[in-house]
Amino acid sequence: MLIRRHQRAKTFVRGLVSRPSVRADARSVLSPNGAVNENFVFCEPAAAIFSVAAGIGRGLGGSEAAEFATSVVAGELMEAQIDCSFDQFQAASILRRAKGIAMDGLCEFARACPEVASMGTSLALGWIVHGQMHFAHIGACSIFQLRQQTMTRMMSRDTTCLDREIVYPARYLGPTSPDSRLTVTTVELEVGDRFVLLTDTVLNGLSEQSLENALRIAKDPAEACDWVTTASQCSDSSTDKTCLVVEISEPG
Numbered sequence: 001m002l003i004r005r006h007q008r009a010k011t012f013v014r015g016l017v018s019r020p021s022v023r024a025d026a027r028s029v030l031s032p033n034g035a036v037n038e039n040f041v042f043c044e045p046a047a048a049i050f051s052v053a054a055g056i057g058r059g060l061g062g063s064e065a066a067e068f069a070t071s072v073v074a075g076e077l078m079e080a081q082i083d084c085s086f087d088q089f090q091a092a093s094i095l096r097r098a099k100g101i102a103m104d105g106l107c108e109f110a111r112a113c114p115e116v117a118s119m120g121t122s123l124a125l126g127w128i129v130h131g132q133m134h135f136a137h138i139g140a141c142s143i144f145q146l147r148q149q150t151m152t153r154m155m156s157r158d159t160t161c162l163d164r165e166i167v168y169p170a171r172y173l174g175p176t177s178p179d180s181r182l183t184v185t186t187v188e189l190e191v192g193d194r195f196v197l198l199t200d201t202v203l204n205g206l207s208e209q210s211l212e213n214a215l216r217i218a219k220d221p222a223e224a225c226d227w228v229t230t231a232s233q234c235s236d237s238s239t240d241k242t243c244l245v246v247e248i249s250e251p252g
Contacts, residue, residue, distance in 0.1 A: 038066035038121075039244045040074055047082070049074050050246050051125040052141060054199035056174070061119025065106060069121045069173055072102040073136075077127055084130070088186040091127065091134040099138065099182050103173055110175040120174025124197045126246060133195070137183040138173050145187070146194040154185060154195075193248040 042049040053070045055062025076098035082090075110117040122139025135143050135154055143154040 038063070038070050040070045041244070042074060042078070047077070048128040049077055049125065050195075050197060050244060051123060052197045052199055052244050053121045053123045054140070056120040056122065056139075061110075061113075061116030062121070064109075064116065065119040065121040065174055068106060068109070069102045069123055072105060073098040073123065073125065076101060082129055086129055088132075088134065088184065091129070091186065092182075092184040095125075095127075095134070095136045095184055096182055099136075099173065106173065107175045117175060122199055123173055124199070126195060126197060128189070131189050133187050133189055133193075135183075135185045135187070137185075141197070141199050144196045146196075147190060147192070154187070189248050191248055195246045197244045197246070 038053045038055070040049065040051045040053075051070050051074065053066040055064070055066040073095070077094065080094045106119070106121075110119065120139075122141045123136065124138075124141030124143050125136040126143065127134040127136065137143065145152045145154055
């Protein structure tokens, strides 16, 4: 049943691309260490979702895990019932439910296909609702904010969870890590805010200067919605590392 739910979410996500009122983009980037980064963008007047996920492990299953988690979580957020009283606590509850569904699905996938049993994925996600950005963070991902020329790291990986993380990142969304935790942070949006979502494998390949440059790159004009957003892929040519940059603009 969970696999069917994933297929339904996956089909729904891909179907968004044909709708003229929606800006959507998904892209996989293979980094030198074998991690696969899966980016997802969804914008419409009611809400916007931006995420990056990295498949963990050099073996089979990393890219499938990243795509699975991204599509399932995004599907759950798009189906969520949201009213004017929506707040950070409701956002956290919905995101935890989405994480649980994605994790259950990954576990079932691994039981059905033993060759991908070691797969997993980290996830960084921004969810814009009612002029607020809710950040979800699982595993080795980071989110930065640029506001009035000041860059702030919104959250980062907790490396004190397990001793074996020193050798291999064990805290991720996947079959071998049932206790991976979800951190949710909320920030009030201001026009001109820029955010960058990226996995730590990408962050480790970017200098602080190149990260700031990525945040300051001029974007194309965005489409009108409650909080207008433009999302773009930014690459550092010297390292071939890719991150997702989101800009908050004036409503049209």
